[in-house]
Amino acid sequence: MLFRSPPILKLLFSNSAVLHRSSSTTITYFFSSSAPSSSAFSDFLKRCKSSIKAKLVVAGGLSADPETACLHLVFWWNNLIKRGVLFRSYEHAFLLFREMLRLQWTPDGYTFPYVLKACGELSSFRRGESVHAFCVVTGHDANVFVRNGVIAMYGRCGALDHAHKVFDETVVRGIDDVISWNSIVAAYAHSQDFRRALGVFGSMIAKCDIELRPDVISLVNVLPACAPAKAWRLGKQIHGYAIRRGLYEDVFVGNAIVDMYAKCEQMNEANKVFERMEVKDVVSWNAMVTGYSQIGRFTEALGLFERMRHQEIELNVITWSAVIAGYAQRGFGYEALNVFKEMRLSGTRPNIVTLASVLSGCAAVGALRQGKETHCYAIKQMLSLEGNDPEEDLMVINGLIDMYAKCKNVEIARAMFDAIDCKDRNVVTWTVIIGAYAQHGDANEALELLSVMMKDDSYSIIPNGFTISCALMACARLASLRVGQQIHAYVLRNHYENCMLFVSNCLIDMYAKSGDIDKARKVFDVMTQRNTVSWTSLMTGYGMHGRGDDALQVFEKMRHGELVIDGVTFLVVLYACSHSGMVEKGMNYFNNMTRDHGVIPEIEHYACMVDLLGRAGRLDKAMKLIQDMPMEPTSIIWFSLLSACRVHKNVEIGEYAAAKLSELEAENDGSYTLLSNIYANARRWKDVARIRSLMKHSGIKKRPGCSWVQGKKGTAVFFVGDRRHPMSDKIYNLLADLIHRIKGMGYVPETSFALHDVDDEEKGDLLFEHSEKLALAYGILTSAPGMPIRITKNLRVCGDCHLAMTYISKIIDHEIILRDSSRFHHFKNGSCSCRGYW
Missing domain, CATH: 1.25.40 (Serine Threonine Protein Phosphatase 5, Tetratricopeptide repeat)
Incomplete structure (x- = not known):
């Protein structure tokens, strides 16, 4: 005993x-x-x-x-x-x-x-x-x-x-007896050990005799275990058993069957059962509305919603919340807000789940004002309740942190995070604040928060797959390969099998954006399961690194699989063609995407084509394409054209593109800088002064160029003319020596990039202090022989720096891997992977 x-x-x-x-x-x-x-x-x-x-x-x-x-x-x-x-x-x-x-x-x-x-x-x-x-x-x-x-x-x-x-x-x-078997099945189901719950139920069926047959309670206990275990076919067998035993007419069994099919996303099966039920209650309707909402079939969900109204069934908080959550999860934030408004007008009081879904909807569309209104409503709701559940309160607070972060108000998000006692934070709390900094704030702070979270052993907060993914996004933004590799090792040690698909997708993205596209390919190759994001992430990485042929090979393999080729896929393909100078192939894909895959080109696809033609110097064809577009050109079109005019020194078309940007009131520091560069290259200094005056009076400031590089002792950051680093003297001395040596090899400074009305000698001195050159010198001083030097710049690389690095790569024992705001440049043995398409 x-x-x-x-x-x-x-x-x-x-x-x-x-x-x-x-x-x-x-x-x-x-x-x-x-x-x-x-x-x-x-x-x-x-x-x-x-x-x-x-x-x-x-x-x-x-x-x-x-x-x-x-x-x-x-x-x-x-x-x-x-x-x-x-x-x-x-x-x-x-x-x-x-x-x-x-x-x-x-x-x-x-x-x-x-x-x-x-x-x-x-x-x-x-x-x-x-x-x-x-x-x-x-x-x-x-x-x-x-x-x-x-x-x-x-x-x-x-x-x-x-x-x-x-x-x-x-x-x-x-x-x-039956009650004993029901109890043990319920025990496993409650503990979310769904496979064992199903296993015990199977043993019960095998032992089935006259005195020991599954009853209504048995079925109601076991059916909810089918959805999390992805065992809808077994659920269908249980459905058949219910029919044979005459238990199907019981409303509780019917509801459990409908709910099982709905949660398994088998809505056609769920609908058959629902329509055949002679007795339905509000649970039956809620299961159907929730199921349709969660898979984005809003027409059917709203149709049922209206049927409930017409048949005068009590629309309760669960029904309203299901519709709101469905819209929010699919990114239809304003629709979710409209339903929430209707819910309040109907007199139904929202619960915690409703508020969390509304906040998710606000976050999806950046609706800060409505998010603040929901915040105020949530405060009133919580104050009006006695004995609030702390876990439910935290669910709303986590939703508020996420909402403020995605509405780009990271300061408030952080203030709310800091206001929560350390012992009360859960993994979701940490994840939303790490994600806030990774996507909308300081990516370095995101990694620092991850470190604090994992060092604090007193509260045993273990990062989940979403936490890991947010941290990898931060590494991708910073091109922080070393930290990304450490996180990858942590993932392998701790077996994140349940969420490995999206973690692996983030690893591909991190390695690609950190300069190691071959490691990204290795992650892709060992994946046991892939989705569209996996394929497009790898293709994007190849495109960023100028490896268009590899990108197109991946695309062709994807085409022959069972995955749907959509507009996003073609954006990636055109991007890869543009950054590899594959003009004819890009045009062929663009012209045939509707015929071959039923994808109608949108404004982003036209922008890619303008960029493709512009980079290749075919500005007249780019203008013709813009004129023939079936929709009005937007700022992204004109900015792509203006950027091409900067590369190919075309003042006339550049002025036209800038004028169009002005008409759309879409000028920013980038467009003004490009036009100023075009004028400076043409030595039209009065026009340069005029553009700078316009920027000053418009309150637009040029973003300062900034470069950072990984060294033995961490990451060092440099601005133009920066002398704050302790190694500044060594950096400038080494740089002077390198410039002197490459001048002897034929390097002539591209003085047009200095953008000042001074003589060429002074311009050369100004170019000498650009941030990417300082970062390179620091990398050489601190990197082991033969190791790659990885530099990241927040803007496009300066043309003179690009030329200088091409020469320097001939005389140093390092590959220079530079990531700018547009793409990667791999300098080695006197050549660059971009081949001039940057």
Whole structure:
């Protein structure tokens, strides 16, 4: 026998909070109330004054016979404990049980199931184990209701091994029944061990006889386990069993079947069951609305929504929340906000899930004003509720942090994060703030937060797949290969199998943007599962590195698979062609994308084609393409054209593109700088001065060029003319020596990039101080012989710096890998991978 350990019974009496004794008036009041609230139950406990043992008989007008009176007294105790459980005052129910024992009343077979239920709901394993031991000692463990209460309690406490031991013992003793099997299946399902839940149910079916057949409860317990286990085909078999056994007509079974199909995204099957149900309740409708919403079939979801209204069914908070969540999850934020407005007008009070979904919708579309309004509403909602669940409050706070971050208000997001006590933060809290900095703020701060999170062992916060992905995004932004490699090693050590697909996609992106495209390919090759993002991420990486042929080979393999080729895929293909000078191939793909794949070119595809033709110097063809576009050109079109004019020194078309940008009120520091460069190259210094004056009066400031490089001692950052670094003297001396040497090899400074109306000698001195040259010199000084030097610049690389690095790569024993705002440049042995297409 299990748990025959009398010493553990001491737990029932340790630190006992003795209840106040009751008056007969209070007892009569409590039992005469047909539906006392939990607060009434608490008031009852507080108002108890006289001896329960002495007064219970009098209050109930019970028999004076001692044995009969004792039975009645135990009955009253059981009713008190039962009331505590029914009204979710589980702590009070357990304290009543302890008081019952202290006053030496003997529990019976009706007492223990309720006490065990209270222990399970409190997730109090130690209390539950002690009650189980008491049952064993007193012989009540043979009672079917007690035994199943024990199994359910261990399941609720997450002690599945204990639950299964009790169950196995009942099977060995030959006293198992349908309730026992249902209890163990429910235990596994509650603990989210869905595969074992299904396995036990399968064993139940195999043992099935006349006295042991799955019933309504069996099916309601096991069907929810099918969706998380991705076992909808097994769910379909259970559906068939329900039909054969005549259990299909039960509304609870019907609802469970509909919900199972819906959560498995088998909405056609779900709809067949739903429409055939003779009896439907609000749960049936909610399951269908939620299912359609979650897979983005909003027409069907809203159709059902309207049918509910017409048939006057109680649209409850679950239905409204399902529609709002469906819109929010698919990025239709404004639609979610409209439904939320309707919900409030209908008088339905939102719950925590609703508010979290609304905030997600605001985040999806950057609706800061509506997000702030929801924030105010959430505060009022929380203040109006008593006894808020801290976990539910944290769900809303996490949603607020995410909303402010995605609305690009990282300061408020951080303030909210800092206001949460360290012990109250969960992995979602950390993930949303790390993601905030990774995507919309300081990527270095994102990595610092990850480090703090993982060093703080006192709260055991383990990063999940989303946390890892956010950290990898930060590494990709910074081109921080070393940290990215460390995170990759952590992923491999800790087995993130359940979320490996999107983590692997982020690894491909990180390696590609950190300059190691070959490692990105290795990650891709070992993936056991790939989706469209996997393929497009690798193609994008090849395009960034100027390896257009490799990108197109990947595309051709993707075409012959079962994945859908969409507009995003073609954007990546055209981008790769543009950065590799593959003009004819790019034009061929663009001209045939509708015929071959049914993808209609959008404004972004035309922008890629303008860029492709512009980089190749075919500016007239680029202008013709713009004139023939079926939609009005946007700023992205004119900016692409203006950029090409800068490369090919075409003043006339450059002025035209700049004028179009002005008409669209889309000027920024980049467009002004490009036009200024065009004028400077043509030595039109008055026009250069005019552009700078326009920028000054418009309040537009040119972003300062900034480059950073990885060295042995971390990452060093440089601005133009920067002399703050401790190694500045060595950096400038080495740079002077390198420039002197490459001049002897034929290097002539491209003085047009100095952009000042001074003589060429002075311009050469100004070019000497550009940030990417300083970063290169630092990299040479601090890198081991033969190791690549990885430099990142926030703007496009200066033409003179590009030329200088091409020459320098001939005389140093390092590959120079430079990532600018447009692409990668690999300098080696006097040539660059861009071949002039940058």
